[in-house]
Amino acid sequence: MRRFLLEICRCIRHRRIRADADLSISWPQGNQFPWTKYDTIIQYTDNEELAFMRRRLRSILTAFRSHSKGSMQRFADKMEHSRMVKDARGQALLDALLADGILSLVKDSTFYVLNAEKMGETLGVNYQALQKQQYTAQSDAYVLAVAAGA
Known part of the structure; x- marks a missing residue:
């Protein structure tokens, strides 16, 4: 998992994300650096x-x-x-x-x-x-x- 995250960090650092695209992530501890500005909360319901x-x-x-x-x-x-x-x-x-x-x-x-x-x-x-x-x-x-x- 750590290797995977390091690969993503490397890609984000070197690749340019399109101006009209939004990068968002949603996983446990996604609110920690370096993902803080990309963390998204998905609305779950018990109903x-x-x-x-x-x-x-x-x-x-x-x-x-x-x-x-x-x-x-x-x-x-x-x-x-x-x-x-x-x-x-x-x-x-x-x-x-x-x-x-x-x-x-x-x-x-x-x-x-x-x-x-x-x-x-x-x-x-x-x-x-x-x-x-x-x-x-x-x-x-x-x-x-x-x-x-x-």
């Missing part, structure tokens, strides 16, 4: 339902990729697959995102398109925050409301 719905939300919304037209799209078959939605709660979440305009179906229901502005308004999080597992009270309330209705 099993909330944890499941957070994972589904993150999985669904971060699956989108940019296409040549500039929109974030994903094949509908991938989004509706059982690996993505897992169970009825995940399907209810996908349906709610569609009903609220965060997602929309285009091209004869072949693709889902992500509306990032609507996601920010409705959930209070952006794409990068979801990738970092940074949830808000607004996003937690949304997924719990969907789970209660499923």
Whole structure:
């Protein structure tokens, strides 16, 4: 482990991290030198339902990729697959995102398109925050409301 950390230190010292990229780490004693400015606290919860719905939300919304037209799209078959939605709660979440305009179906229901502005308004999080597992009270309330209705 010590050798691994020394290798990372050497890489950070000699390589330049892109200006628009954020380096963050999360492990025990990550708040010690030299990692102090990179340490991130991931929000864990003891509520099993909330944890499941957070994972589904993150999985669904971060699956989108940019296409040549500039929109974030994903094949509908991938989004509706059982690996993505897992169970009825995940399907209810996908349906709610569609009903609220965060997602929309285009091209004869072949693709889902992500509306990032609507996601920010409705959930209070952006794409990068979801990738970092940074949830808000607004996003937690949304997924719990969907789970209660499923």
